[in-house]
Amino acid sequence: MKQLWLYSIRSYLRLGLFFYFKKVEVINLKAIPKDEPVIFLANHQNALLDAILIAVKNGRFSYFLTRASVFSVPLISKMLQSLQMLPVYRVRDGFGNLSKNTSVFTKSSQLLHEKKAIVIFPEGNHNLKRTVRPLSKGFTRIIFQTLEDYPETKINVVPVGLNFKHATKYSDSALINFGVPFQVGSELLNDKNKSVLQLKEDVFLQLCQLTTHIESENYDIIITYLEKLNVDFTQPKHVNQCISNGFETCKKGLPEHDHRLKRLSKVLLIINLFIPYIIWKKMIQPKISEVEFISTFRFVIAITLVPVFIIVVMSVLGVVFELKYAFIYLFSVIVLNIFSVKL
Known part of the structure; x- marks a missing residue:
C-alpha cells in the first residue's frame, strides 16, 4: 500500500511538473x-520545489531531511511523514528540541x-543567489554514525546541482545535474576530523561545478553582467567558464520574446482559470515574505486548487449542458496550458 501511495504521488507530481x-x-x-x-547532497535555491524535482527525477523513492517547522500542524505532519520526510531541528526551533x-x-x-536513499540540503537553508554556500557538517554526522553502527556499509555520495533559468517566473526551465557518485566506507573513521573536512570539500567542489557558482566578492557586479548577457543558467559549465575566463568566452544569449500565440494562450488560460488566478494574485502571493517560496506556492496552487476548479466547472457544464462541453473545456485548458508554458 505504501509503494502504491508513493507511486501515485510521484506520478501526479511528474504530471504537475510537465505542465x-x-x-x-x-x-x-x-x-x-x-x-x-545513497545520500544525495544538493544545493538549495528554490524552497520545496528543489525537493520535488529530486524526488520525481532521481529514479528512487528517497527519504528527505526537512526542517522541523513544517511539521507543526498534525495533519500536515502525517502527510509529510507518509512522503518519507524526516524532521530536522535547528537552533531557531529551540535548544531543547536539538x-x-x-x-x-x-x-x-x-x-x-x-x-x-536519503536527500539532504547541506547548505542548511535556501537562497536564490547563484552561489554554493558553506556546507554544514550534519550530513557527515549521518555518514559517520552509519559507518560506526554498520562498518560493512559502503555509502554512495551523490552531489546534486539544481539550476533554474528564472526561478521565480512562470514558466521556467530547470536542470538537475547529478554529480559523479563516490563511495565512502569505514576507512573514514581512522581520522574523523580530517575526514569531515575532506568530505565537505569534495562535495562543495562538485556542487560548484554542477551549478552556477559566483563568489560572494563582487557577486552583484557579476550577476548583473551575466543577466545583461542573457546567459543560460541551466548550462552551469558554460556560465562558470565564462566567469573564470573574465567573460571573454561568454556566449550572449538571444533575448526571450513571448510568441504571440504564447501571450494569447496565457490570457485565455487566465480567463478559464480566473478564480484560482485571483486567489493566487490577490490572496496568496502578496503574503509570501520570502521570494524563494514564490515558485513553490505557485506550483502547489497549480496541482491542488486548479484541478479542483476544473472539476467543478466540468461538473456544472456536464449537468447544465452536455457532457461533451465539459470535456471540450478540459481539452481547451490543457491545450492553452501547453501553449503558454512550452512555447
Missing part, C-alpha cells in the same frame, strides 16, 4: 546506484544500512 516547467533536463541519472545506499535530532540521525543511518 508547470517549460523544460526539465536531467544529467547523469544512469550513474546513480539503484540498489545501494536532542530530537539524535533519533532522526539514527533512523537515517538505519535507512542507509537498508540500502535506501
Whole structure:
C-alpha cells in the first residue's frame, strides 16, 4: 500500500511538473546506484520545489531531511511523514528540541544500512543567489554514525546541482545535474576530523561545478553582467567558464520574446482559470515574505486548487449542458496550458 501511495504521488507530481516547467533536463541519472545506499547532497535555491524535482527525477523513492517547522500542524505532519520526510531541528526551533535530532540521525543511518536513499540540503537553508554556500557538517554526522553502527556499509555520495533559468517566473526551465557518485566506507573513521573536512570539500567542489557558482566578492557586479548577457543558467559549465575566463568566452544569449500565440494562450488560460488566478494574485502571493517560496506556492496552487476548479466547472457544464462541453473545456485548458508554458 505504501509503494502504491508513493507511486501515485510521484506520478501526479511528474504530471504537475510537465505542465508547470517549460523544460526539465536531467544529467547523469544512469550513474546513480539503484540498489545501494545513497545520500544525495544538493544545493538549495528554490524552497520545496528543489525537493520535488529530486524526488520525481532521481529514479528512487528517497527519504528527505526537512526542517522541523513544517511539521507543526498534525495533519500536515502525517502527510509529510507518509512522503518519507524526516524532521530536522535547528537552533531557531529551540535548544531543547536539538536532542530530537539524535533519533532522526539514527533512523537515517538505519535507512542507509537498508540500502535506501536519503536527500539532504547541506547548505542548511535556501537562497536564490547563484552561489554554493558553506556546507554544514550534519550530513557527515549521518555518514559517520552509519559507518560506526554498520562498518560493512559502503555509502554512495551523490552531489546534486539544481539550476533554474528564472526561478521565480512562470514558466521556467530547470536542470538537475547529478554529480559523479563516490563511495565512502569505514576507512573514514581512522581520522574523523580530517575526514569531515575532506568530505565537505569534495562535495562543495562538485556542487560548484554542477551549478552556477559566483563568489560572494563582487557577486552583484557579476550577476548583473551575466543577466545583461542573457546567459543560460541551466548550462552551469558554460556560465562558470565564462566567469573564470573574465567573460571573454561568454556566449550572449538571444533575448526571450513571448510568441504571440504564447501571450494569447496565457490570457485565455487566465480567463478559464480566473478564480484560482485571483486567489493566487490577490490572496496568496502578496503574503509570501520570502521570494524563494514564490515558485513553490505557485506550483502547489497549480496541482491542488486548479484541478479542483476544473472539476467543478466540468461538473456544472456536464449537468447544465452536455457532457461533451465539459470535456471540450478540459481539452481547451490543457491545450492553452501547453501553449503558454512550452512555447
